[in-house]
Amino acid sequence: MSVVGIGADGWAGLSAPARTALQGAGVLIGGERQLALLPASCAGRRVPWPSPLRPAVPHLLAEHRADTVAVLASGDPMFYGIGRALTEELGAGALHVLPHPSSVSYACARLGWPVEDTEVVTLVGRPAARLAASLYEGRRLLVLSADAATPAAVAALLREHGFGPSRLRVLEQLGAEEEAHVEGTADTWAHLPGDPLNVIAVECRSAPDTLRLGAVPGLPDEAYEHDGQLTKRHIRAATLGTLAPAPGELLWDIGGGSGSIAVEWMRAHPSCRAVTVERDPVRAARIARNADRLGVPALRVVTGPAPAALAGLPVPDAVFIGGGLTAPGLLDACWDALPPGGRLVANTVTLESEALLAERYRAYGGELVRLAVAHAVPVGGFTGWRQAMPVTQWSCRKPSAPAPAPADTTGDTP
Known part of the structure; x- marks a missing residue:
């Protein structure tokens, strides 16, 4: 099967x-817009992709298994x-891929931006909220x-997150004779919708009072909507360091x-993924809002008590337990799932x-630590330390050989 990349410049x-x-x-096989770019000399039967596309791939491949196919x-x-979908279905060896310059290559060429220094965020079939993590x-x-x-939509999101001064350039029909560019700032964006085939270049600039969010764990507590049930910043940074997320x-x-x-x-x-389990529906809804605001709308929120709510979840690489430790069977269920x-x-x-x-430390080993944080606060005309509750x-890390089960000391659920 040939897989042919084609640009807005067509044949x-x-x-x-x-x-x-x-x-x-x-x-x-292709999109209707792409098929329309081909001349009459391409005499094969033209089959447009149905919508939704991904579920249709296996059926179409099976239907045309005996044909010479170009996608x-x-x-x-x-x-x-x-x-990607074709490789997953057929394997790389079954494909002859003939790439065309991507819209990213065209855009960087027009802008004078090095491709390797430019982050790409796709909103094709994905929520705009995911852009927030890249600001x-x-x-x-x-x-x-x-x-x-x-x-x-991008301009509105930038304004909402304090990046209204950012410069936006919309590059339409890249590589075609009809190529056009419009620009402005997110704060003043008033352009009417143009061509649907476009790429948006963003030069991020924040407003002076925008809350600073770093690229490492330990975001400011103010970044979250919460009711007090929040792993505080310094403990959160230490916890994420111990969890050690990897791509x-x-x-x-x-x-x-x-x-x-x-x-x-x-x-x-x-590429990191997460499932959070929260028994309180109000808090579960709040988690979803925090995930959207902070650029990870793909966070899966499961509402229900653990360990019952863990049934059927995909196998985790890591588990964090921040609440409900004394619920009967919870620690065992999490350990067994790893x-x-x-x-x-x-x-x-x-x-x-x-x-x-x-007890688990004695049975399984690992590391048992106490984390304590104190904050400087006014004491009359002086300054003293106010100690937060130690954690x-x-x-x-689960070994390859099973360790002996510890004695049951869970007691009643508080």
């Missing part, structure tokens, strides 16, 4: 091998394109638009509270839960 921009593949195919893709098929002063972003309305890994956050541990786990890398090498981290401020963690933390 004229294709290489000789790409043209040969398309002219020799008995079946041509059209926008730009580079392996860059947020159909090439840093001075950062250059290329946003792949879903449609003509995306530039206005592609999945976290279970048990007793989510405000969702801060799961949110910052996902902010560590775009694969060999998986990590478990549990925090508590109560003596009852601390005793439980000490006891147990962390352990």
Whole structure:
């Protein structure tokens, strides 16, 4: 199967091998806009992709298994394109991929931006909220638009997050004779929707009073909506350091509270995933709002008590327990769910839960630490320290060989 990348310049921009593949195919599969760019010399039967696209891929491939097939893709098929789905279905060896310059390459060429220094965020089939995780002063972003309305949505999101001074440039129909550019700032954006085939260049600039959010765990507590159930900034940073998120890994956050541990786990890398379990529906809704505001709308929120709510969840790489430690069976369920090498981290401020963690430390090893933070506060005309409640933390990596089960010391659920 040939997979041919095509740009807004159509047939004229294709290489000789790409043209040969398309002219020799008995079946041509692609978007209606892409198929319309082909001349009559491409005589194969034209099959437009249905919507939704991804579930239709296996059926279409099976239907045309006996045909010579060429699939059209926008730009580079392996860059947020159909090439990924086809590789997953058929394997790389079954494909002959002929890429065209991507919209990112075109945009960087027009802007004079080095591709390797430019972050790309796609909003095609994804919520605009995910852009928030990439907003840093001075950062250059290329946003792949879903449609003509995306530039206005991006401008609104930038204003909402304190990045109204950011410069926006919308590059339409890149590579075609109809190519056009419009620009402005997010604060003053008033352009009407233009061509749906566009890329948005963002030069991030924050307003003077914008809350600063860093790229490492330990965001300011003010970044979260909460009711007091929040792992505070310094403890959160230490906890995320112990959890040690890595690209592609999945976290279970048990007793989510405000969702801060799961949110910052996902902010560590775009491919990090998390499920947070919270029994209180009001708090669960608050977690979802925090995830949207902080750029990780893909955070999965499960409402229900643990351990019952853990049934059916995908296998985690790490588990954090921030609440409900004394619930009967919770620690065992989390430990049993981890694969060999998986990590478990549990925090508590109560003596009852601390005793439980000490028992697990004796049985499984790992590390048992006490974290204490004090803040300087006024004391009359002087300054003194106000001590926050110390946090006891147990962390352990699951070995390949099972350890003996500890004695049951859970007692009653508080």
